Amino acid sequence: MICCLNPDCPHPLNPDGKQFCQTCNRPLTPLLRNRFRVIRVLSDEGGFGRTYLAEDMDKLQDRCVIKQLAPKFQESWALSKAMDLFQREAQRLQQLGEHPQIPTLLAYFEENTYLYLVQQFIDGQNLLKELQQKRGYSAKEIREILLDLLPVLKFIHERGVIHRDLKPQNIIRRKSDGRLCLIDFGSSKQLTARVQLQMGTSIGSHGYSAIEQIRDGKAYPASDLFSLGATCFHLLTGTSPFKLWTEHGYAWVQDWRQYLKSAISDDLAEIIDKLLKKDAHQRYQSAEQVLKDLVPKQQPSLSAQAANSFVILPPTQQPSVPRKYALLRNLFLVGSLIMLLVLGEFFYRQSHQLGINVSSGFGQPNNTPANTDAMLPQSSKIPLGNFYLAHTFKSPSRSVLSVAISPDDKTIVSNSGDTIKLWSLATGQEISTLTGHSDRVNVVGVTPDGQTLVSGSEDKTIKLWNLARGQEIRTLDGHSNSVHTIAISPDGKILANGSDDKTIKVWNLTTGEEIRTLRGHSSWVRSMAFSPDGQTLVSGSRDKTIKVWNLTTGKEIRTLDGHSQTVTSIAITSDGKTLISGSDDKTIKLWNLKTGEEIRTLTGHSGGVRSVVISRDGQTLASGSGDKTIKLWNLKTGEAIRTLAGHGDGVQSLAFSQNGNILVSGGFDNTIKIWRLSS
Template sequence: MLCCVNPDCQKPLNSDKNNYCHSCKVELIPLLGGRYRPTRVLSDEGGFGRTYLAEDVHKLNECCVVKQFAPKLQGTGPLTKAIELFKQEASRLQELAEHPQIPTLLAYFEQNNYLFLVQQFIDGQNLLKELETRGSYNETEIREFLLDLLHVLKFIHVRGVIHRDIKLQNIIRRRSDGRLVLIDFGASKQLTATVQTKMGTVIGSHGYTALEQMQDGKAYPASDLFSLGATCFHLLTGVRPSQLWMQQGYAWVSSWRQYLTSPGRDGVSVSIELGEVLDKLLQLDIQKRYQSADEVITDLTPELPPLSSIPPTILTPTFLTPSFAATSVNKGPASPKPDNKLKSQLLLGSSILALGLGLGGVWYFQSRPNTVSESPEPISQPIQPQKSVSENSYLPKPFNGHSSDVNSVAFSPDGTTLGSASDDKTIKLWNLASGQEIRTLEGHSNWIWTVAFSPDSKILASGSADKTIKLWNLETGKLIRTLQGNSDGVTSVAFSPDGKILASSSASKDMKIKLWNLKTGKLIRTLEGHRNGVPSVVFSPDGKTLASGSWDKTIKLWNLETGKLIRTLDGNAESILSVAFAPDGVTLASGSKDKTIKLWNLKTGKLIHTLKGHNDKVNSVAFLPSGSPNGVTLVSGSSDKTIKLWNPVTGKQIRTLETGSGYIYAVAISPDGQSIAGGGSGENILKIWQMSP
């Protein structure tokens, strides 16, 4: 039999002998893409396309799945754009198919004004049919289900893909090994969301779809986690969330436990621990919900260390509008997160002090101090004990702009401009004096994880999960050039103090640090040695040394003249997320997933202090410029939703800034040392605290 691929056809199945469909009279296409023969409709997308079972005639009629997207667009312009978006998403799916629990992408193409994507056929049964056959799951089976699928979600979220439609029908238990395979997502759904949400189409399924996705058509990793919670509820109770939604909207979410003992079926109980996990998955308020798959995994396996080598914050794009503060901010992929995602850079005089923050990506803040010690000495000598800070020294000021988490912010060295980068794939430039947006820079095709200003404040560099670095002319807002050559997302960028070299680092598939000639755009050299992704790189104030912090739990110091490794600093129990040079050029601070900050003497390679006080990952660290009129000299931002101020001489905590909801992915210091910026997730994604001397 042969299927008609007219998405509006009511009876698409035809005899092999037909040249035209017996039902709609449209000419039949025997082979899609010259090799795929559609034989049966698997699902209907309501007139926007269909999914077909097909045979690959080039592979002895091996079964495959063909997804059709049929945009109802007039004119060549919109159709060309749709095809372009489709190809971008197909390329992303090709990367996703590296995961053994995601169908392999076989082909994508355009034919007869339709877009087609061909994927591996999974031999198995979807969980809805399994539930109908065997009955409800018990707690042990729900835990097994969650831990199996959460690792798949973590994988796709780190790569910038949101499934948007998690439910039993889209999860198949593979017959060969019993593993869960996530299907029906990617290009068609991403493209549908892009092209058709303006028409009022919501991608998802009633009852399973999160509130923010249903109301605004915006989906984030946390949106998928709501759908996962609704799927668990369905497996536990046998009650379809779609039925409850039709009857009472989202009211069922707050009383889901009553359905564990529905009339006519045996009661099912869950432990307090699992109940709390499901409660948090099913939160209507996205800010109160889990933000990353890793957070759920951690709560399900409290006796084990987090399984992710990528900090979960890279995966925490949030639903609420970010707020900026008038001085600087930054956060990472990344969250996630993302795992991931954060960095900061501090420009010291004509030199740059890069402040790293890792949330699966990297961000940077830059500032220029008034003076730099000509003869660097250990931090205990040039930095004196500081005066106390009054309770009223910090007055946070929010700015609004981005539509998703802000992954990176940087101050221009001249102190006039703030640059911010976001999961929404844009960079915004802000006038610090007025707080007004100057312009938006667009060009990256995925999350932007890091931004940094050149020492002369004329160029902005940005690094993205799309594996590219872009250089922008700040006067005109035009793209100068794109630097390519990374095999994974660019997590961190930093300018050398003389502005001639740009350093960049990459995530876990690459693990390399690259040095670029900014005048020619050519690669100077590649530094290799880390065994995992590198979320943070920073130049020393004199420009002779580069420090890199890695998810492999080490910090490496590199001689920039020779490209040789100087030494490796070990001592953290978890990933290094951020590194920053002190103004003395001899002391280095590092923030870690192990909740600590460490201060290192770079002359000796010895540990000076371990600062403890945060109760979650330390995503970003930054030093105030030398000669700052304020007393605080080290600032840290954490996933515990606080910013802490430290005296690096004594190692004592000076003050804690409570930031409200959301993680702090990045901190930065203004060039004059008067302001602290914090960026992350939550209601106020960006804030600036103005310090009074």
């Protein structure tokens, strides 16, 4: 079926192949912006436009939501104001969509005189429908809902955004992980109300909205918290606040407890009491205040964690545990963290004895979070420390040894057992699986033009793939042992790979012909990187050394000694002056690439350093370690800027997006994590 985009069409669905709507006779648009196929109408915004369900043809028909701006009022002020607010809404959603529980903005454009916002589709069920099936929530479930939603409200309020229409219909429980997602930031209903505000139209939903919204058209963080309290009341009692507001105005909030079907604890009742205060000044003023009262006082550290749960420790889903207990289980897991830290180092040391060492040095030229955010002027800088955990998704394999990002910042590539997985960077959804290797894939990389994917495996081979089509191009044979590291020259013409057979092979990527074999290491080759001019190759080995090679002659230039264990990762700054090496000896060393002199040693990780990636300007470093953390460093001063925690086991691989706003990490905990910069 094809959907008519005339906002006034009473029956917009048409059979495929039609060029004109069979109801209103308007021309039909098969693909908006040659990308989005509209399936059906989700809602009508009453004289302002419509909201549609669509498919994103550029992302393997991923579903998305399209909001249309088609205002009927003709006053020049109102029309201009509507367009201005709609554009501002797009900018705001671009910022807010970085949060994993808020839909991502996919596009904003004008076509056929209408403006369109395209957002990620959240596959799940809203809480109103869930309530109709459950017929009521327990006090424990209400606590879980508060713990899941309050950090989201904290996030948007800190960015100066008020939702204004928080209610069960606008809260969706996502099917994939059970998290609650906040939708509909009012880009339609709010705009209609605001441009008509001079005629006395209020903003929000009666019963759920605070008095200052309904009476004065003003909203504050405390206004959203009133709506959250009204939502909890509805879910807890099954009684609609709209019905009570219609019959009693705001009087119902003073004696809301009479509608309870069963008793609840005094502390939860007091929290709802304060959320539902009629006077905004008597209400909670921030989501953080609510969290402090919600979490038991004998565990003050949990309050801070709950307030930032999307940053550090998101819920880990396991099939054997019901969704509704996910948050409760995570709070219990925090209590076990000390024990895990002690045991983690022991098990990690055991993994070293098995020789599980991987490099991701091919990603070092990418920008880092020291660069500008896409939503700010080019002269603006965002502090590197402003990272939060945007997505976590599981790989089917036991561990994620290598991750890479395509140059267009659309696709994450990772190993997964003897296969390769392609994931959407925007949503974390799996795109496809590439099969062909006969044993575990150890390392993956993407050429600078984004056309070719390279993979190295325990099966002793390297495979080249067409990334767009997911088809194998050729297999490179020649090693007598497993391939653990690859490096691709900056011009995309030369491939180098290191093997457990102690050799490095250099290949012509265009023809697949072997150029030469480099010999010199006395043990496994585990890390490599090209210099920016493509003339020099640097390799790190289990023999604890770093070797610098002249690619033109194939001769060794020098050997760098200093590490006491395997050199697991290599990177070179974009100016070609500084070499960075990470090692199982828990240190990171900086070297003068031209002279081979050691500049400094960075210490701070309590486990082996598994991956290092650096900024294009050579000033900032990200390192992943067996201690389960990622550290961000100022390379000029050697100062540790921030530690990112969240992985449940060693971090094996890191990659930065081209725009520098995203860091992707993979680890032994079987997860891939997407970290984003926030403004």
